[in-house]
Amino acid sequence: MTARFTGKTVLVxxxxxxxxxxxxxxxxxxxxxVVVAGRRAEPLKETVxxxxxxxxxxxxxxxxxxxxxxxxxxxxxxxxxxxxLDVAVNNxxxxxxxxxxxxxxxxDWHAVLDTNVTAVWLSMKAEIGHMRAHGGGAxxxxxxxxxxxxxxxxxxxxxxxKAAVSALTRSAARDHIADGVRINAVSPGPVETPMSSRPGxxxxxxxxxxxxxxxxxxxxxxxxxxAAVLYLASEEAGYTVGTELVLDGGVTA
Numbered sequence: 001m002t003a004r005f006t007g008k009t010v011l012v013x014x015x016x017x018x019x020x021x022x023x024x025x026x027x028x029x030x031x032x033x034v035v036v037a038g039r040r041a042e043p044l045k046e047t048v049x050x051x052x053x054x055x056x057x058x059x060x061x062x063x064x065x066x067x068x069x070x071x072x073x074x075x076x077x078x079x080x081x082x083x084x085l086d087v088a089v090n091n092x093x094x095x096x097x098x099x100x101x102x103x104x105x106x107x108d109w110h111a112v113l114d115t116n117v118t119a120v121w122l123s124m125k126a127e128i129g130h131m132r133a134h135g136g137g138a139x140x141x142x143x144x145x146x147x148x149x150x151x152x153x154x155x156x157x158x159x160x161x162k163a164a165v166s167a168l169t170r171s172a173a174r175d176h177i178a179d180g181v182r183i184n185a186v187s188p189g190p191v192e193t194p195m196s197s198r199p200g201x202x203x204x205x206x207x208x209x210x211x212x213x214x215x216x217x218x219x220x221x222x223x224x225x226x227a228a229v230l231y232l233a234s235e236e237a238g239y240t241v242g243t244e245l246v247l248d249g250g251v252t253a
Contacts, residue, residue: 005030010233019142044062066118108157112158128176147166169242173241174241189214207219
């Protein structure tokens, strides 16, 4: 076990499943005290149990980060529990049924923008507010290769939301590096999580599709995304500001 984050407190939103869970566990393995947040309690409890089984320390906080009051309370509870907030990973995100731009349901549009963009802004607002008053910190936002880097038919709402996260990350990075808050993003392509699977697609069908569509010949793993997040959050990346690491096996190369 390495110890890059010993003595650090890390907040991971969307930490109950998939990429978020992998990120939370990776930080815990490297010595961090981790707070995992999300709307559903059971997956968060599972993440905490996994972390503790490996000798790490983690706490679950149920919160809806589209609600400003929940976000403020989440940061407050994190600091109350562990005494600081040193790293934050904003990993919330949803997709809606594919539709051409003129056919996107208004409720779907608002849901995607509220969760994928506004929640990231609200989270950063609270996280930066604490960090700049307490010596700084690092923030990593999870975006997507679909958005600023790639468009696909009938994914206009999702692409718009993730392109906004990319732009918001860069804007926040420029605004707040002088405050001691270093902000970057990762943008995964297809990853071995349910979100990248098509309805009714078997694991064999998905593997074959990845061989056709991804130059690397496979989907990424949550642990590979987590490794990039930990690098951006670490002191090793101290001169890395406003960068977006695209992790998609060469899809957008």
